Amino acid sequence: MSKGKLQKFAEMETFKNVFQHPFSVISDTPFDMKGHWREQYFHNDNPIVLELGCGKGEYTVGLARVYPDINFIGVDIKGARIYTGAKQALEEGLENVAFLRTSIEIIDRFFGENEVQEIWLTFSDPQMKNVHKRLTSTFFMERYRRFLVDGGIVHLKTDSNFLFTYTTYMVDVNHLPVLFRTEDLYGNELTEQGRADNQMDDKTHEILGIHTYYENQWIERGLNIKYMKFRLPAEGALVEPDVEIELDDYRSYKRPKRSGLATSK
Numbered sequence: 155m156s157k158g159k160l161q162k163f164a165e166m167e168t169f170k171n172v173f174q175h176p177f178s179v180i181s182d183t184p185f186d187m188k189g190h191w192r193e194q195y196f197h198n199d200n201p202i203v204l205e206l207g208c209g210k211g212e213y214t215v216g217l218a219r220v221y222p223d224i225n226f227i228g229v230d231i232k233g234a235r236i237y238t239g240a241k242q243a244l245e246e247g248l249e250n251v252a253f254l255r256t257s258i259e260i261i262d263r264f265f266g267e268n269e270v271q272e273i274w275l276t277f278s279d280p281q282m283k284n285v286h287k288r289l290t291s292t293f294f295m296e297r298y299r300r301f302l303v304d305g306g307i308v309h310l311k312t313d314s315n316f317l318f319t320y321t322t323y324m325v326d327v328n329h330l331p332v333l334f335r336t337e338d339l340y341g342n343e344l345t346e347q348g349r350a351d352n353q354m355d356d357k358t359h360e361i362l363g364i365h366t367y368y369e370n371q372w373i374e375r376g377l378n379i380k381y382m383k384f385r386l387p388a389e390g391a392l393v394e395p396d397v398e399i400e401l402d403d404y405r406s407y408k409r410p411k412r413s414g415l416a417t418s419k
């Protein structure tokens with residue numbers, strides 16, 4: 155590990171807004187604050203919103219500035235990335251922010267039933283070859299149901315055609331209510347005309363305009379940014395969509411090709 159990273163990790167140990175449990179699977183230690191984030195950390199009754207795969211936490215911090223009466227928790231396995239958002243929140247005195255360093259696969263160990271109102275998925279890896287790791291798969295939807303309120307909202311902001319198409323099918327086949335969907339956020343919806351057409355309020359405009367670290371890289375390469383939000387009801391069997399989706403070819407940029415396939419489920 156580089157010296158810079160070691161310093162960040164050491165400093166982060168002193169941050170009151172960071173909870174680190176990267177090895178919870180191995181140690182199988184119960185998390186004391188599960189079901190008690192409001193009383194024990196935020197000291198209020200406000201709703202809780204998660205950003206899963208938050209990286210440097212642009213959405214966690216950006217949303218917290220816009221909505222002081224909502225609590226935001228960024229989750230990522232990479233400590234050096236979380237450090238950026240956590241430090242910024244501390245410096246700005248944002249009391250409605252926390253970060254959890256852990257693996258999203260075990261996210262339900264950290265939140266109790268109905269403890270969370272909304273989930274943001276920001277530029278998640280599309281996991282084109284492995285649906286079980288895809289954060290909008292029904293496998294993850296079932297996991298989110300363990301702590302999300304009935305009809306809680308899931309937001310997906312992505313550059314990936316593959317992930318967006320897959321999620322559209324997943325939502326359709328399961329009849330999940332879609333609240334908003336666009337394949338070109340900056341080309342249409344956030345323009346003055348787009349705002350007027352969608353009757354978009356100032357806060358929605360402001361939060362959809364937050365750019366994350368990865369988002370900026372995709373914008374620089376000329377890719378459309380896509381966004382949708384949908385509700386996840388607590389009841390009802392969920393089925394995986396049975397469709398072949400074209401892979402994002404640009405994702406093999408500077409990486410060895412893992413297979414010759416052009417599509418995947």
Ligand SMILES: C[S@@+](CC[C@H](N)C(=O)[O-])C[C@H]1O[C@@H](n2cnc3c(N)ncnc32)[C@H](O)[C@@H]1O
Binds near residue numbers: 210259276279366368
């Ligand atoms: C492509 S980056 C996007 C980061 C940030 N949301 C952004 O837009 O800049 C994906 C992030 O998800 C995190 N991540 C991916 N899979 C994860 C998992 N299973 N558990 C925890 N974090 C994960 C990675 O560490 C990485 O920071």
